[in-house]
Amino acid sequence: MRRRVWAIMALPSIALIALLVAISDTDGPSDFSTSTQPSGVGVVVGTGDGWTLEFYESSDGCYLLRIDGETTYCQSTHYPPGSSTWKVVQGRGHRIAVLLYGSEEPVTGRWFSSISRAEPLTGYQVRPGMAAFVVDLDDGENPWGIQVVDETGALVAATSFVS
Amino acid sequence: MTDLETRLRATYTAVAEQTSVAPWSELPDTDVVELRPAAVSTRHARVGWWAAAAAFLLLAGAVGVARLRSDPVTAPAGTDRPFAIPMVLPTGFGLVDWSTDETLLPGFGDVPTDAAVASLDYLGPGGEIHVRSTEAFGDPITTPRSDTLSTGLLVHTATDGTTTTLAWVADSGAAVSLSAVGVELDELLTMAEAVWYATPKRFAAATATGGFGSQTFERWQPPGDRFDGSELRLEGSLQDTYSHLSLGFFCCHGFTPGVSSGCFFQTSSDGEGHVLLFGPPSTTTFVVSLPDGSVRRQPAGSPPWFSANTFAMIEVDDPGPDFDAKDIPVSCEVTR
Numbered sequence: 350m351r352r353r354v355w356a357i358m359a360l361p362s363i364a365l366i367a368l369l370v371a372i373s374d375t376d377g378p379s380d381f382s383t384s385t386q387p388s389g390v391g392v393v394v395g396t397g398d399g400w401t402l403e404f405y406e407s408s409d410g411c412y413l414l415r416i417d418g419e420t421t422y423c424q425s426t427h428y429p430p431g432s433s434t435w436k437v438v439q440g441r442g443h444r445i446a447v448l449l450y451g452s453e454e455p456v457t458g459r460w461f462s463s464i465s466r467a468e469p470l471t472g473y474q475v476r477p478g479m480a481a482f483v484v485d486l487d488d489g490e491n492p493w494g495i496q497v498v499d500e501t502g503a504l505v506a507a508t509s510f511v512s
Numbered sequence: 513m514t515d516l517e518t519r520l521r522a523t524y525t526a527v528a529e530q531t532s533v534a535p536w537s538e539l540p541d542t543d544v545v546e547l548r549p550a551a552v553s554t555r556h557a558r559v560g561w562w563a564a565a566a567a568f569l570l571l572a573g574a575v576g577v578a579r580l581r582s583d584p585v586t587a588p589a590g591t592d593r594p595f596a597i598p599m600v601l602p603t604g605f606g607l608v609d610w611s612t613d614e615t616l617l618p619g620f621g622d623v624p625t626d627a628a629v630a631s632l633d634y635l636g637p638g639g640e641i642h643v644r645s646t647e648a649f650g651d652p653i654t655t656p657r658s659d660t661l662s663t664g665l666l667v668h669t670a671t672d673g674t675t676t677t678l679a680w681v682a683d684s685g686a687a688v689s690l691s692a693v694g695v696e697l698d699e700l701l702t703m704a705e706a707v708w709y710a711t712p713k714r715f716a717a718a719t720a721t722g723g724f725g726s727q728t729f730e731r732w733q734p735p736g737d738r739f740d741g742s743e744l745r746l747e748g749s750l751q752d753t754y755s756h757l758s759l760g761f762f763c764c765h766g767f768t769p770g771v772s773s774g775c776f777f778q779t780s781s782d783g784e785g786h787v788l789l790f791g792p793p794s795t796t797t798f799v800v801s802l803p804d805g806s807v808r809r810q811p812a813g814s815p816p817w818f819s820a821n822t823f824a825m826i827e828v829d830d831p832g833p834d835f836d837a838k839d840i841p842v843s844c845e846v847t848r
């Protein structure tokens with residue numbers, strides 16, 4: 350009789366734990382956190398569907414992505430002209446590809462992925478001498494790379510996201 | 513014992529009794545007679561000669577008709593490297609689209625319905641470039657032309673409005689079309705010379721992730737000495753804006769290819785006396801004056817995937833601590 354009671358009590362507990370694990374695993378590891386808010390006042394330099402790209406001059410000139418009040422770590426934007434860095438951040442139901450490219454001139458981009466070929470991209474001027482490209486990836490979309498194009502239409506850089 | 517068995521035994525016994533066995537040397541001599549064809553009548557011989565002559569004339573006529581019907585510039589159909597991938601691009605151009613299901617080949621006639629035509633499309637400052645290629649087929653639209661290619665037979669150059677088109681049949685057997693807007697003819701000719709002729713499998717690999725991601729696509733052993741690193745490699749990516757596709761050699765050397773008029777050499781930086789020789793496509797032999805005063809004649813060769821240059825590798829014995837390629841004058845012997 351006592352065993353049956355324990356079994357009856359254990360079943361809801363196991364179900365509750367499984368539910369909590371499932372909820373917490375929905376987004377996998379997240380690059381967004383409420384504990385990584387930068388100091389100072391930021392400037393929104395780009396917006397998309399549910400996200401903003403913000404620049405913080407007071408925090409050593411860093412940028413971050415914000416979704417639903419949570420942000421990524423604020424990343425440095427100090428890169429010489431012609432150099433670049435990229436990353437794919439995820440969390441809050443999004444996977445977002447970000448490319449920072451050092452450029453004194455305005456630039457645009459072309460996006461390549463498993464579902465896109467040369468899709469035009471807006472180049473956000475994060476700060477003087479630094480442009481950023483942001484792509485909110487679709488489900489199952491694999492990023493391949495971004496071409497950076499100057500005002501004349503000339504290709505000035507192509508950054509590969511393929512390892 | 514059945515009746516059949518009884519009859520078989522009787523037959524075997526009879527055969528055995530009528531057969532003699534002896535060593536070869538003890539057999540009685542037999543006449544050896546030369547085999548001759550059966551004699552034929554003079555009339556039959558005449559008919560044979562007439563038949564042979566008729567067959568010869570028929571064959572000669574068929575060959576003549578075939579040559580008249582097909583353009584002489586058409587390469588033999590069928591190649592395992594039908595797809596052309598430019599290894600150099602005009603400054604500022606980048607790959608934006610690719611496929612293997614095109615149906616048109618500018619500069620040539622109708623493409624056979626079963627032919628796979630590869631396409632590569634590039635965008636650049638104020639212009640665009642389109643490369644189409646497939647296995648050669650016999651219907652080029654020939655036009656008068658003054659330009660030539662050293663790596664194939666140029667069959668068509670034309671400017672229609674703002675579009676300039678080059679078409680050629682490569683030595684590899686591929687039929688290639690290069691059309692562009694906003695690009696000088698000289699730049700197109702440079703592109704046409706430095707082309708990687710790829711198998712369908714390699715083309716798929718090169719464009720698999722939009723051309724992003726560096727790979728080593730081809731490896732080839734040049735004529736000459738074999739040593740650690742004595743291979744030529746085709747490496748890079750279709751999206752690399754700096755080196756794009758390049759030829760790699762030794763551990764970590766490389767250069768962007770192109771047709772050259774002179775002979776060149778590059779030594780390894782490890783002091784091992786390894787030398788890469790390369791020259792124009794007409795080079796048959798590299799003539800190298802070695803440090804010890806001797807002269808080495810090294811036959812040249814081109815990889816099956818790239819014909820704009822010839823190559824060879826040699827290893828100099830006892831190169832010494834200050835060995836440099838300039839210590840070994842090289843000249844090229846070329847075909848006339």
